[in-house]
Amino acid sequence: MADVTNELMYELVKRVQADISDIKLGQRELKSEMNAMRGAMVSLHQDMHNIHTALARHDMRLDRIENRLELRELSEAKARFEPHP
DSSP: OOOOOHHHHHHHHHHHHHHHHHHHHHHHHHHHHHHHHHHHHHHHHHHHHHHHHHHHHHHHHHHHHHHHHHHHHHHHHHHHHSOOO
């Protein structure tokens, strides 16, 4: 069996520290990628909200226009049956 010396322990500790350093670097990269994705999702959500708001406005305007047209259609239909001088 190999003798466990201070040099061997020192090399093992250095290797473990290097591995931990690599893991920390990878974790930082993942964190920054997650933050970028979170920002993209927030902006996408805001865009969808703006689209829904615009569609709701258009829907309300269309309802008003349809109501006006129905009123005009009723008065036009009524005028057709009234005698003209």
